[in-house]
Amino acid sequence: MIxxxxxxxxxxxxxxxxxxxxxxALPGLFFGYRLNVTPIRAFGLGFFxxxxxxxxxxxxxxxxxxxxxxxxxxxxxxxxxxxxxxxxTAVIGGMLSGCATLTSSLLAHSRNKK
Amino acid sequence: MKYLPFSLSLxxxxxxxxxxxxxxxxxxxxxxxxDPDGGFWAQVERQPPSNLNDQFLGLMDSxxxxxxxxxxxxxxxxxxxxxxxxxGFLQARDRLFQMEMQTYDAAGRLSELIGPSLVERDRQSRRxxxxxxxxKAVAEVQKHESSWTIFKAYSAGVxxxxxxxxxxxxxxxxxxxxxxxxxxxxxxxxxxxxxxTRTLAAGNNDVSHSNTLAYFGPEFIEQxxxxxxxxxxxxxxxxxxxxxxxxxxxxxDTLFVPKVAKSIxxxxxxxxxxxxxxxxxxxxxxxxxxxxxxxxxxxxxxPSIWYEIQLHGPGMNTYGVSLLGAxxxxxxxxxxxxxxxxxxxxxxxxxxxxxxxxxxxxxYWHDExxxxxxxxxxxxxxxxxxxxxxxxxxxxxxxxxEVSSINTDGQKxxxxxxxxxxxxxxxxxxxxxxxxxxxxxxxxYDEFVEALTHYQAPAQNFVFASTxxxxxxxxxGRFPNKWDGQGRTVSDGTxxxxxxxxxxxxxxxxxxxxxxxxxxxxxxxxSTAPDYPYYMDDVYAPFERGRRINQRLSELENxxxxxxxxxxxxxxxxHAAEILPNMLSWIQTDSLNAIQSEVLDSLQIWNYYNxxxxxxxxxxxxxxxxxxxxxxVDEYDADFPLRTPARDRLVxxxxxxxxxxxxxxxxxxxxxTIEDQATRSFILALNDLTEAYGVWSDDWDWGWVINNxxxxxxxxxxxxxxxxYSSGGAESVNATRGSSGPSWRxxxxxxxxxxxxxxxxxxxxGNPGSPNYDHMIESWRTGKLYELHFFKEPPFGSSSLPxxxxxxxxxxxxxx
Numbered sequence: 044m045i046x047x048x049x050x051x052x053x054x055x056x057x058x059x060x061x062x063x064x065x066x067x068a069l070p071g072l073f074f075g076y077r078l079n080v081t082p083i084r085a086f087g088l089g090f091f092x093x094x095x096x097x098x099x100x101x102x103x104x105x106x107x108x109x110x111x112x113x114x115x116x117x118x119x120x121x122x123x124x125x126x127x128x129x130x131x132t133a134v135i136g137g138m139l140s141g142c143a144t145l146t147s148s149l150l151a152h153s154r155n156k157k
Numbered sequence: 158m159k160y161l162p163f164s165l166s167l168x169x170x171x172x173x174x175x176x177x178x179x180x181x182x183x184x185x186x187x188x189x190x191x192d193p194d195g196g197f198w199a200q201v202e203r204q205p206p207s208n209l210n211d212q213f214l215g216l217m218d219s220x221x222x223x224x225x226x227x228x229x230x231x232x233x234x235x236x237x238x239x240x241x242x243x244x245g246f247l248q249a250r251d252r253l254f255q256m257e258m259q260t261y262d263a264a265g266r267l268s269e270l271i272g273p274s275l276v277e278r279d280r281q282s283r284r285x286x287x288x289x290x291x292x293k294a295v296a297e298v299q300k301h302e303s304s305w306t307i308f309k310a311y312s313a314g315v316x317x318x319x320x321x322x323x324x325x326x327x328x329x330x331x332x333x334x335x336x337x338x339x340x341x342x343x344x345x346x347x348x349x350x351x352x353x354t355r356t357l358a359a360g361n362n363d364v365s366h367s368n369t370l371a372y373f374g375p376e377f378i379e380q381x382x383x384x385x386x387x388x389x390x391x392x393x394x395x396x397x398x399x400x401x402x403x404x405x406x407x408x409x410d411t412l413f414v415p416k417v418a419k420s421i422x423x424x425x426x427x428x429x430x431x432x433x434x435x436x437x438x439x440x441x442x443x444x445x446x447x448x449x450x451x452x453x454x455x456x457x458x459x460p461s462i463w464y465e466i467q468l469h470g471p472g473m474n475t476y477g478v479s480l481l482g483a484x485x486x487x488x489x490x491x492x493x494x495x496x497x498x499x500x501x502x503x504x505x506x507x508x509x510x511x512x513x514x515x516x517x518x519x520x521y522w523h524d525e526x527x528x529x530x531x532x533x534x535x536x537x538x539x540x541x542x543x544x545x546x547x548x549x550x551x552x553x554x555x556x557x558x559e560v561s562s563i564n565t566d567g568q569k570x571x572x573x574x575x576x577x578x579x580x581x582x583x584x585x586x587x588x589x590x591x592x593x594x595x596x597x598x599x600x601x602y603d604e605f606v607e608a609l610t611h612y613q614a615p616a617q618n619f620v621f622a623s624t625x626x627x628x629x630x631x632x633x634g635r636f637p638n639k640w641d642g643q644g645r646t647v648s649d650g651t652x653x654x655x656x657x658x659x660x661x662x663x664x665x666x667x668x669x670x671x672x673x674x675x676x677x678x679x680x681x682x683x684s685t686a687p688d689y690p691y692y693m694d695d696v697y698a699p700f701e702r703g704r705r706i707n708q709r710l711s712e713l714e715n716x717x718x719x720x721x722x723x724x725x726x727x728x729x730x731x732h733a734a735e736i737l738p739n740m741l742s743w744i745q746t747d748s749l750n751a752i753q754s755e756v757l758d759s760l761q762i763w764n765y766y767n768x769x770x771x772x773x774x775x776x777x778x779x780x781x782x783x784x785x786x787x788x789x790v791d792e793y794d795a796d797f798p799l800r801t802p803a804r805d806r807l808v809x810x811x812x813x814x815x816x817x818x819x820x821x822x823x824x825x826x827x828x829x830t831i832e833d834q835a836t837r838s839f840i841l842a843l844n845d846l847t848e849a850y851g852v853w854s855d856d857w858d859w860g861w862v863i864n865n866x867x868x869x870x871x872x873x874x875x876x877x878x879x880x881x882y883s884s885g886g887a888e889s890v891n892a893t894r895g896s897s898g899p900s901w902r903x904x905x906x907x908x909x910x911x912x913x914x915x916x917x918x919x920x921x922x923g924n925p926g927s928p929n930y931d932h933m934i935e936s937w938r939t940g941k942l943y944e945l946h947f948f949k950e951p952p953f954g955s956s957s958l959p960x961x962x963x964x965x966x967x968x969x970x971x972x973x
Contacts, residue, residue, distance in 0.1 A: 059192065059193070059194045059195075060194055063189065063192070063195060063325070064177075064188045064189050064191075064192035064195055064196065065174055065178075065188065068170065068174070082162070082166075097193050100193035100194065100198070101193040101198055104193065104198045104201050105198075107201075108201040108202075108926070111201060111202075111926060111927075111928060112197065112198075112200060112201045112329075112925055112926035113198075113201075114875075115875040115876055115925050115926075116197055116875060117875070118874055118875030119333075119873060119874050119875035119876065120875075121874075128191075131187075131191060132191045132192075132193055132196075132198070135177065135187060135188060135191050136193075138173060139170075139173065139174070139177075139188075142166065142169055142170035142173055143170055145166050145170075146163060146166040146167045146170050149162045149163040149166050150160075150163045152162070152163075153159045153160050153162070153163050
């Protein structure tokens with residue numbers, strides 16, 4: 044399961060470098076089918092994998108740039124803290140991946156039911 | 158049924174994707190916007206631009222570009238096409254959104270991008286014939302082959318950049334608004350120039366002056382609007398003799414009385430629009446070389462209105478600031494000359510009351526006959542709304558706007574529609590880019606003057622200095638030849654005597670070359686002394702900045718760059734020096750409490766400098782506003798626009814007769830004296846300041862009260878800078894005040910090797926995620942200048958630069 048978690052996180056990160064934002068859903072769709080866990084766990088696993096991938100990516104950009112843009116964006120969205128932007132980014136990626144992983148694992152469940 | 162959970166989950170996932178890819182109100186589509194690799198995070202510039210050695214489509218020959226430590230590009234090209242192609246490419250690369258916004262605004266298309274909130278502004282832009290004027294300009298440019306080549310090359314450069322972009326690479330603002338760039342065209346360059354004309358040459362008081370004349374009568378006009386201030390020091394020294402006869406014009410016997418109109422200026426020109434420039438001859442400088450200085454004052458925005466660039470090509474090497482969307486350098490220097498501009502504000506915009514035959518508006522009465530109108534259908538596309546169709550009627554004067562008038566004989570408050578046609582310099586065919594093209598290449602005074610013949614609007618005071626040792630100043634533009642006072646009021650649209658009857662011949666334009674006093678200067682004040690034979694306008698900036706500059710330049714000898722720098726940052730307030738002693742003498746000190754007396758004491762010892770760390774300027778400004786209001790408020794009680802006296806004119810009136818008829822508030826039983834008014838307004842001013850800034854403390858520092866913000870061009874929160882603790886003021890040479898002021902400060906010394914310094918409040922990059930977005934603001938705020946790198950040859954491989962500096966240069970070698 045840890046391997047699948049890392050596969051989803053890693054693939055989401057690399058796919059995003061070449062594909063648009065919705066690519067965060069693809070690893071979950073692909074690997075979720077191989078997950079044999081409860082739906083809640085499937086969602087959680089997919090969610091946290093990309094939460095981590097996107098969150099780390101955003102956090103890296105924020106720190107490497109001394110927050111030059113994140114501070115402006117935080118003000119634009121009326122946020123008091125810049126790290127909230129990183130969390131929002133991570134949650135968006137996580138939600139996409141969570142939904143995808145869940146969908147895929149539910150498909151596997153349904154097929155196995157017979 | 159077994160697939161139900163799967164189906165629900167799939168539907169939820171797809172719905173999530175839809176929600177995240179949709180714009181909700183002002184919230185951008187959050188999926189693509191927050192994507193850490195493609196969204197706003199990708200806009201963060203982690204590395205400076207890097208060296209490039211590559212093929213570049215669209216070039217005719219090889220081009221080199223060097224970016225210096227402030228990321229100013231220095232372009233070395235083998236032909237005009239490549240030079241302006243690269244300028245277009247680089248400007249788009251750094252400032253694409255700004256370029257597009259400015260031209261969408263000029264074209265009346267902002268609602269396409271933003272939505273219904275900007276429909277009225279767009280409608281006004283269309284009714285003012287902005288596109289009509291720009292189309293005429295393009296037709297004029299096409300007549301001149303080399304100008305047309307530049308326009309096309311510049312557009313191709315912009316488009317080369319636009320077509321290189323994937324949506325993920327769009328600048329931040331495109332992602333925020335969820336829009337994409339559209340191809341650039343020569344018409345857009347023309348629109349940009351019309352936008353400058355609208356900013357700088359659309360001011361007029363025709364309606365309010367007519368109303369003032371009708372409401373207060375001619376004596377009032379004479380008292381407050383006809384006389385020059387005693388301290389006025391005109392741009393062209395009054396010693397200048399006008400040794401020509403003016404070209405005569407016919408004038409009507411009596412002045413037309415228009416209907417009292419309620420129209421208001423749709424594009425009000427804020428007081429922040431002004432500028433200074435001057436040049437001193439080598440006789441007055443320490444080095445023996447002429448020095449030229451210029452600081453154009455405009456609304457301050459991020460990104461800045463200016464873009465610094467060096468352009469090196471066949472027969473030219475020029476450096477300075479350019480406008481985003483226009484080829485060439487607007488203010489700058491080359492190896493022989495330097496030039497700068499300030500606004501003139503001649504009356505080049507007049508309103509005519511039109512008599513239509515009937516509501517169809519197909520014919521109008523002019524010169525004893527019915528003349529046919531033409532119509533232009535304007536389609537305003539609105540984002541998230543229905544397209545608006547607006548038919549604009551054109552007479553030979555220009556486009557017609559409907560305004561409401563007050564029916565003065567009938568019941569109070571009843572109105573009827575009337576029609577005002579707009580006669581405006583922006584609708585005359587012109588080719589200003591040709592003027593800049595030639596200025597950039599001019600080698601001496603004569604070539605400078607020849608270049609100016611192609612410049613029409615917005616009229617500017619062009620200051621000049623050359624390595625030959627000449628200094629000069631031309632009040633330059635195209636000026637209608639008017640009878641005295643023509644177009645000051647709303648004109649009779651039926652009478653040809655009110656039409657513009659030709660132009661002031663160029664040889665009669667006001668100018669001065671190498672005057673005896675050893676310097677030339679301008680600060681938007683009146684162009685000439687009253688003996689100049691032509692009528693140009695009655696509205697100029699108050700005397701204060703101009704007089705201060707001339708006074709300092711007269712006093713100074715052995716002038717250095719540092720002296721010029723100090724004058725650019727000079728915060729002296731002539732206005733306060735003129736009126737504050739009187740105000741202090743009027744105040745009744747026994748009606749003040751302890752704190753109020755303490756504040757008053759600080760004004761007693763103030764040296765009239767608008768320095769950030771002083772509190773006195775804050776108090777003085779509020780006090781003056783309150784006093785001004787107290788004097789005028791009861792007389793200015795009409796419900797239609799009226800003209801108010803200029804600051805310096807009212808000061809003079811108060812000094813001549815401190816209890817003149819307007820001082821008393823006629824709505825009260827008692828007769829107020831100036832002492833009553835001064836004391837009351839002082840207390841009111843302190844109350845206001847206390848409410849806004851708390852108790853009398855450092856929070857009252859002028860640096861804060863000046864309220865200097867530099868907002869983003871779209872006023873988006875977070876993309877501007879706020880509360881810059883700044884010195885300066887409306888009446889100081891350093892005309893910094895809330896959100897407007899010196900948009901570029903430049904000093905050039907014209908020795909055998911040109912030396913130049915400059916700064917503007919912003920940075921080369923328009924990307925809020927770049928360190929070069931606003932990196933010069935702190936230097937600008939504190940009056941520091943950067944030495945400008947002006948290369949005579951490509952800097953690599955030459956010994957002209959210290960190693961360190963040449964290492965910080967980024968080089969692009971491009972080949973076709």
